[in-house]
Amino acid sequence: MKLAEIFERIVGPDAGVRFSAYDGSTAGSPDADVEIVVRSPIALAYVAQSPGEVGLARAYVSGHINVNGDMYTLLSRMASIAIDDVPLSRKIDILRQIGLKPLTMRVPLPPQEVKRSRLSQLGRRHAKGRDAEAIHHHYDVSNRFYEWVLGPSMAYTCAVFPKEDATLEEAQYTKFDLVARKLDLKPGMRLLDVGCGWGGMVMHAAKHYGVKALGVTLSRQQAEWAQKAIAEAGLSELAEVRFMDYRDVTESRFDAVSSIGLTEHIGKDNLPSYFSFLYDKLKPGGRLLNHCITRPNGFEPNIRASGFINRYVFPDGELESPGYLIERMNDAGFEIRHEENLREHYAKTLTHWCENLDAHWDEAVKEVGRGTARVWRLYMAGSRLGFEVNKIQLHQVLGVKLHQGGEAGMPLRPSLDWP
Known part of the structure; x- marks a missing residue:
């Protein structure tokens, strides 16, 4: 299944968001003023390994997903269909469509993400050093x-x-x-x-x-x-x-x-x-x-x-x-x-x-x-x-x-x- 088809199954055809991917597939209105661009399979790996906001954020922060247009407009249009609200059965179905490779691909965390092990070494939450x-x-x-x-x-x-x-x-x-x-x-x-x-x-x-x-x-x-x-x-x-x-x-x-x-x-x-x-x-x-x-x-x-x-x-x-x-x-x-x-x-x-x-x-x-x-x-x-x-x-x-x-x-x- 093409990536655009998976995206459209999640958000529906009338979200007011255009979608395009590295596999050449597109979805959504071509006249939409905001666009999500999946630039590489690494984006899928981030999302597959951390379904929800963290996986999407990692893909965006690292540059494997681009957003063309206003970020607030995109988030407001997708607020009611956030992937965290997608039922577990649908997430499993989406992962099946994507395949196993993104689940096993080794991808580094973006350097902007806090190293939680580093915080833990500094003591309990809200200790002065931490x-x-x-x-x-x-x-x-x-x-x-x-x-x-x-x-x-x-x-x-x-x-x-x-x-x-x-x-x-x-x-x-x-x-x-x-x-x-x-x-x-x-x-x-x-x-x-x-x-x-x-x-x-x-x-x-x-x-x-x-x-x-x-x-x-x-x-x-x-x-x-x-x-x-x-x-x-x-x-x-x-x-x-x-x-x-x-x-x-x-x-x-x-x-x-x-x-x-x-x-x-x-x-x-x-x-x-x-x-x-x-x-x-x-x-x-x-x-x-x-x-x-x-x-x-x-x-x-x-x-x-x-x-x-x-x-x-x-x-x-x-x-x-x-x-x-x-x-x-x-x-x-x-x-x-x-x-x-x-x-x-x-x-x-x-x-x-x-x-x-x-x-x-x-x-x-x-x-x-x-x-x-x-x-x-x-x-x-x-x-x-x-x-x-x-x-x-x-x-x-x-x-x-x-x-x-x-x-x-x-x-x-x-x-x-x-x-």
Whole structure:
């Protein structure tokens, strides 16, 4: 059976996707604006040996499958017919049609895939050394690459769009300012920003609120970039970013703590100690703003350790439900005062990042290699779709450490836009 016939049996004739293969076969509409090209039998070996998203990702990242056209468009059209949803009997039938050779062919893993044996040698999940390696894998790709994808803000977290046509920079500014206003930052306060990335929140708090801000990150490249940016902005008296694990911060009695995009790396078993640690870092009356990606509920599957995201993007990443996170914050001593879901904003943020990568594609490939650029193209387009269809969410949760007498220091009714 020709490869095109197998493809058409999986996706149907009306998927809006063109398919062509090295055996000369084609399927789908010849006028489709997206095309999957199977370039060699090695692609079949990857898919046959790991049926589902991992096999397809390996074939694409290694260049044995090409995608012509927009990746998001392709994924959205095929979302309801993902191969992982194909019944086992159909998978077995497809493997029979392909034959035994792809199952026995030796094919190397793409170098972009995390060596799980390497992580295991560094200890249990979320041990300090293993966390450092996981963060290094994702964040120490190339600062120049991130500048192209993220834009001038260098903010690698969900932006907040004040209006539909806001630019990415306007939306990232709005996000940092929303966090600052929820934390009620004022001149002279001290802020701890854990998992600070390239220092966006630290610099925003120092520049616009006169706050003395300390940020910490496990990425050496991020810390070096941030310290240079802080110096160039003339903020060295107020802002600092350190290359260190948040658990090694010795200072305490901060007025506020922001955690923007770190909780996903903490791990379910470590959440109680994580929130307790942050609670102990605050003065009475201090606030924590926790901003992170979540599952939509406790029933939706977590990030699979064997899946594409864990193997190629966020090693050891874990997502919990918003209810679970709020419960852990509450049990650590925080009184929960506000919560909101910003998932549509993350879909819009990712749309901009995908466009930025496409606009700098040739430069990005030259900087980090075609395989790594393809990992990012696939992961960001898939994440955008995930937020749009409510497979993943983005929640901000505000908690306060009460004074001994129970005072929260919160206004009776904060306005909806947190002025």
